[in-house]
Amino acid sequence: MNKNFLNDFPILRTQMNGQPLAYLDNSATTQKPENVVRSICGYYGGCNANPHRGVYELSQKSTKVYEDARRKVAKFINAKSAREIIFTKNATESLNLVAFSYGLTNLQAGDEILITIAEHHSNLVPWQIVARAKGAKLNYIYLTADGNLSEADISAKLTRRTKILAVTQISNVLGLVNDVKTLAAKAHEVGAVVIVDGSQSVPHIPVDVQDFDADFLAFSGHKMLSPMGIGVLYGKQKILDAMPPFLTGGDMIEYVTEQETTFAELPQKFEAGTQNVGGAAGLTAAIDYLQSVGFDEIARVENDLTTFAISELKKIPYVELYGCDAPNKVGIVTFNIRDVHPHDVATILDAQGVAIRAGHHCAQPLMKFLGVNSTCRASFYFYNTRRDVERLIDAIKTVRGVMKLH
Amino acid sequence: MLENIYTELIAEHSQSKENRRQLENATITERGHNPTCGDEITLSLEIADGVIRDAAFTGEGCAISQASTDMMIELLRGKSVDEAKRLAELFIAMIHGEIDDDDELAELDEAAALKNISTMPARVKCATLAWHTLDTAIKHSDGDSLA
Numbered sequence: 001m002n003k004n005f006l007n008d009f010p011i012l013r014t015q016m017n018g019q020p021l022a023y024l025d026n027s028a029t030t031q032k033p034e035n036v037v038r039s040i041c042g043y044y045g046g047c048n049a050n051p052h053r054g055v056y057e058l059s060q061k062s063t064k065v066y067e068d069a070r071r072k073v074a075k076f077i078n079a080k081s082a083r084e085i086i087f088t089k090n091a092t093e094s095l096n097l098v099a100f101s102y103g104l105t106n107l108q109a110g111d112e113i114l115i116t117i118a119e120h121h122s123n124l125v126p127w128q129i130v131a132r133a134k135g136a137k138l139n140y141i142y143l144t145a146d147g148n149l150s151e152a153d154i155s156a157k158l159t160r161r162t163k164i165l166a167v168t169q170i171s172n173v174l175g176l177v178n179d180v181k182t183l184a185a186k187a188h189e190v191g192a193v194v195i196v197d198g199s200q201s202v203p204h205i206p207v208d209v210q211d212f213d214a215d216f217l218a219f220s221g222h223k224m225l226s227p228m229g230i231g232v233l234y235g236k237q238k239i240l241d242a243m244p245p246f247l248t249g250g251d252m253i254e255y256v257t258e259q260e261t262t263f264a265e266l267p268q269k270f271e272a273g274t275q276n277v278g279g280a281a282g283l284t285a286a287i288d289y290l291q292s293v294g295f296d297e298i299a300r301v302e303n304d305l306t307t308f309a310i311s312e313l314k315k316i317p318y319v320e321l322y323g324c325d326a327p328n329k330v331g332i333v334t335f336n337i338r339d340v341h342p343h344d345v346a347t348i349l350d351a352q353g354v355a356i357r358a359g360h361h362c363a364q365p366l367m368k369f370l371g372v373n374s375t376c377r378a379s380f381y382f383y384n385t386r387r388d389v390e391r392l393i394d395a396i397k398t399v400r401g402v403m404k405l406h
Numbered sequence: 407m408l409e410n411i412y413t414e415l416i417a418e419h420s421q422s423k424e425n426r427r428q429l430e431n432a433t434i435t436e437r438g439h440n441p442t443c444g445d446e447i448t449l450s451l452e453i454a455d456g457v458i459r460d461a462a463f464t465g466e467g468c469a470i471s472q473a474s475t476d477m478m479i480e481l482l483r484g485k486s487v488d489e490a491k492r493l494a495e496l497f498i499a500m501i502h503g504e505i506d507d508d509d510e511l512a513e514l515d516e517a518a519a520l521k522n523i524s525t526m527p528a529r530v531k532c533a534t535l536a537w538h539t540l541d542t543a544i545k546h547s548d549g550d551s552l553a
């Protein structure tokens with residue numbers, strides 16, 4: 001039985017262009033349940049003070065909210081210690097932190113960075129910049145016809161010269177799940193450090209950092225029911241300890257003299273300036289909510305909706321699907337309608353209350369590889385229903401008519 | 407709402423092949439694109455004695471960006487560069503909702519049909535792409551004539 005999540009997500013009961021909202025852009029950001037909204041109000045209404053800085057009780061309360069969130073996240077992804085959890089504003093900042101702190105310090109001319117062609121720009125552009133700055137080479141693992149990573153590329157390109165492997169666990173365009181555990185083991189064999197972009201995985205599947213043994217994991221709170229502006233970087237303590245700070249200033253220091261500074265211990269070393277405690281309170285509530293739903297239920301609903309959407313879309317002769325024949329797929333359906341640009345599709349769906357994403361999804365190299373300029377993307381979360389998918393399909397069937405193509 | 411945007415006229419212009427080509431005697435070629443959505447055009451103009459003798463384009467993108475480009479090209483032929491510049495300003499003001507007097511917009515001819523885009527902020531860039539590209543092209547051609 002589908003729990004009726006509409007009660008917990010008032011926004012899902014609102015209208016868009018006079019139609020009930022079918023929100024199918026969850027890969028971009030998810031909606032927030034009431035307990036998350038309440039936790040943010042509760043923080044600002046009853047606990048707000050600058051954490052770590054005051055000796056008075058309210059500041060202690062704020063510090064506790066923040067540090068409780070850190071412990072919550074550590075448990076959630078099974079980190080060894082809460083010191084391995086660094087709060088950032090989003091996955092993008094987390095990935096930049098690794099690239100500019102770890103990458104700039106450890107890479108040398110001639111070293112290689114290996115990423116996949118399916119990376120989001122935020123796990124791609126920082127590596128381009130770091131590679132250029134250090135005279136390192138940026139290599140790509142390409143995809144096979146079904147959309148999975150090419151084993152041949154992995155064997156050929158993951159070598160002793162590879163110092164960094166940065167890979168998304170789930171592609172935000174194709175929804176395909178990469179086997180990061182096997183990849184991490186192979187990378188460690190050649191001595192490379194492994195960075196996993198968990199932006200699309202942590203909200204949807206159980207992630208255990210000790211099990212898959214990556215060195216870093218980056219994700220954003222806002223794609224998992226939390227407010228925008230709170231993100232996470234997990235890193236193995238030994239590696240984080242050896243890295244220089246990324247941003248510097250208040251809160252991340254130990255002693256500062258006129259010419260010299262020593263830095264605070266983990267995790268403060270990487271958390272310069274006043275932090276997003278309200279966001280952290282929201283993240284704690286979001287994890288509570290996700291755990292109350294359970295990843296089994298999340299997988300069940302998302303698989304049902306994805307399979308249903310793909311089978312319905314396959315019946316429409318002028319719809320082209322991308323990466324929809326692989327079994328290892330989670331919650332994302334990417335498609336095009338023949339002779340209609342995705343922008344126009346999204347506008348026509350919008351008029352019918354259906355929210356999807358159209359464009360390059362911050363993955364231009366992947367678009368080029370797939371031979372398309374842009375695509376439409378519907379992405380699901382556990383609160384979506386078959387009715388949402390039916391509305392998507394019905395709206396898609398009107399598109400060619402609206403465009404006067406017959 | 408959709409009927410006011412995806413009209414027959416827009417459909418025709420977005421599908422028309424007439425103005426889609428390379429200009430043999432182009433004096434200036436300018437690329438324009440919308441990084442957020444991927445609309446792309448390459449506009450070529452043949453300018454002589456301050457007059458646009460011919461114009462054409464190639465590109466890929468949504469119906470609105472492509473129809474808008476096609477309509478602009480038809481409007482530009484035979485116009486002076488100064489007039490073209492003024493018309494681009496008028497079109498952009500229309501899309502931004504700053505001018506909505508139909509008499510004033512009549513000069514834009516068929517392109518005035520895109521007026522309703524002013525109510526759709528998400529599509530404003532699609533409609534104005536060609537006209538901003540025109541503006542840049544004219545600026546570059548000025549630079550050339552000064553050089």
Ligand SMILES: Cc1ncc(COP(=O)(O)O)c(C=O)c1O
Pocket residue numbers: 027028090091092093120122123168170171172197199200220362
């Ligand atoms: C796979 C992937 N990586 C990184 C990001 C960047 O996330 P954010 O914009 O929250 O930093 C996204 C979100 O769009 C994503 O889907």
Ligand SMILES: [Zn+2]
Pocket residue numbers: 343443445467468470471531532
């Ligand atoms: Zn467009």
